Amino acid sequence: xxxxxxxxxxxxxxxxxxxxxxxxxxxxxxxxxxxxxxxxxxxxxxxxxxxxxxxxxxxxxxxxxxxxxxxxxxxxxxxxxxxxxxxxxxxxxxxxxxxxxxxxxxxxxxxxxx
Amino acid sequence: xxxxxxxxxxxxxxxxxxxxxxxxxxxxxxxxxxxxxxxxxxxxxxxxxxxxxxxxxxxxxxxxxxxxxxxxxxxxxxxxxxxxxxxxxxxxxxxxxxxxxxxxxxxxxxxxxxx
Numbered sequence: 176x177x178x179x180x181x182x183x184x185x186x187x188x189x190x191x192x193x194x195x196x197x198x199x200x201x202x203x204x205x206x207x208x209x210x211x212x213x214x215x216x217x218x219x220x221x222x223x224x225x226x227x228x229x230x231x232x233x234x235x236x237x238x239x240x241x242x243x244x245x246x247x248x249x250x251x252x253x254x255x256x257x258x259x260x261x262x263x264x265x266x267x268x269x270x271x272x273x274x275x276x277x278x279x280x281x282x283x284x285x286x287x288x289x
Numbered sequence: 290x291x292x293x294x295x296x297x298x299x300x301x302x303x304x305x306x307x308x309x310x311x312x313x314x315x316x317x318x319x320x321x322x323x324x325x326x327x328x329x330x331x332x333x334x335x336x337x338x339x340x341x342x343x344x345x346x347x348x349x350x351x352x353x354x355x356x357x358x359x360x361x362x363x364x365x366x367x368x369x370x371x372x373x374x375x376x377x378x379x380x381x382x383x384x385x386x387x388x389x390x391x392x393x394x395x396x397x398x399x400x401x402x403x404x
Contacts, residue, residue: 217293217380217395217396218380223391234391264332266334270390275321275339275341277339278324278336280326282332282333283333
């Protein structure tokens with residue numbers, strides 16, 4: 176499709192398990208962003224890639240969170256040793272490199288940690 | 290640091306009427322962009338409209354317009370002729386003026402359109 180694609184749409188994991196969330200951005204979009212959205216709140220920035228380079232990871236809440244984009248296209252957000260507070264919707268967005276271009280979001284992955 | 294404030298947690302509007310959703314912001318950057326997104330109950334974030342800090346005119350996109358008052362640091366969204374399908378969460382967001390445009394979001398306003 177032409178939009179940002181995220182998978183899985185829903186993920187349920189037990190506390191302590193590792194999870195991996197995938198994002199396939201719009202073709203040709205150089206910039207890729209991950210956000211975390213808690214229930215009833217606005218999204219919060221996690222990390223940002225320009226091509227394969229991770230230029231900002233200041234929003235990652237702990238060293239259990241790791242993101243990569245090895246070939247400058249698909250990105251994976253990995254959470255190790257999940258905890259209940261990790262339960263949220265994880266949104267991926269992509270945009271052209273030019274400043275102030277709108278970010279186009281995927282449908283998100285709803286992660287529930289039991 | 291950038292901050293976005295949306296003071297209306299929820300709003301009702303009658304179908305076919307206009308509605309204004311408030312957004313104020315705070316930043317020390319001279320160059321920035323302001324964005325509005327719509328998030329229906331299905332969860333996707335839909336881009337609606339963009340205003341650059343140096344734009345002289347208010348942005349418009351179909352039934353959406355942005356009332357940009359730079360001195361007051363406000364960027365209110367106006368939706369004209371509301372439709373039932375406009376019922377959703379609306380988020381105001383801002384990004385810096387450089388290419389690393391990570392967005393800072395407000396807490397959102399839930400709009401409910403009454404038939």
